[in-house]
Amino acid sequence: MVRIEGETLILRPPEVVFDxxxxxxxxxxxxxxxxxxxxxxSGPIGTGTKFLAxxxxxxxxxxxxxxxxxxRKPERLVSVTRMRWADVRGELGLSPAPSGTxxxxxxxxxxxxxxxxxxxxLTFMARRQERSTWAKMxxxxxxxxxxxxxx
Numbered sequence: 001m002v003r004i005e006g007e008t009l010i011l012r013p014p015e016v017v018f019d020x021x022x023x024x025x026x027x028x029x030x031x032x033x034x035x036x037x038x039x040x041x042s043g044p045i046g047t048g049t050k051f052l053a054x055x056x057x058x059x060x061x062x063x064x065x066x067x068x069x070x071x072r073k074p075e076r077l078v079s080v081t082r083m084r085w086a087d088v089r090g091e092l093g094l095s096p097a098p099s100g101t102x103x104x105x106x107x108x109x110x111x112x113x114x115x116x117x118x119x120x121x122l123t124f125m126a127r128r129q130e131r132s133t134w135a136k137m138x139x140x141x142x143x144x145x146x147x148x149x150x151x
Contacts, residue, residue, distance in 0.1 A: 004130050005106040012141045014094045014101045018074035020146045021092060021137075024051035024066055029145075030137035033129065035061065047071045055083065086111045105134065 010017050020026055022045050027034045037053040039045075051066040062083055070078035074094055081088040086109055093104040107130065140146065 002109040002111070003106065004109065005104070006131060006134065007102060007104040008134055008138050009097055009100060010103055010138050010141055011100040012146075014074040014096055016146065017101045017103060017141060018077070018094055020141060022068075022071065022073070022077055024049075024053070026146070027053065030140050031133045032136075033057070033133075037066075045071070053081075057083075057085075084112075103134070103138075105130070 024037045025039060027037050033056050035054045035056055037051050040050040040052050041048065045068070047068055047070060049068045049071070053064045053066055055062045055064050062085075064081050064083045066079055066081045068077065068079050069089075070076060076094070077092040079090050081090065088107050088109050090105065090107040095102045095104075
């Protein structure tokens with residue numbers, strides 16, 4: 001297992017940040033590895049919601065099923081992502097900060113099959129990619145490109 005974690009301050013209210021992140025169809029806007037994401041579940045987003053995403057991986061597209069295991073607006077979102085080569089359990093924690101939202105993230109990557117042999121390289125790449133992804137999401141939200149006014 002590989003553990004990846006970090007945190008950032010986003011200059012937007014927790015409710016705005018949570019709603020943006022909980023809508024998995026937004027992920028292609030800030031995660032360059034996700035080409036598309038579609039909602040599979042009906043009804044409002046919450047515990048049990050599922051998305052089907054297409055990830056760019058090693059020069060080809062790889063499907064991933066994402067399911068929300070815990071949804072507590074606006075403070076906690078836990079998911080599991082299942083791919084052919086790995087499962088990832090991710091957790092987002094959001095808390096109010098004087099100027100916005102403190103976002104903490106963690107992910108436990110469980111490589112499967114031959115991918116386990118690549119764990120050291122996967123660890124390095126995943127940590128770098130996560131920092132880049134969350135930095136892009138922060139810039140996007142702070143610029144108001146989520147469709148919600150920043151005022």
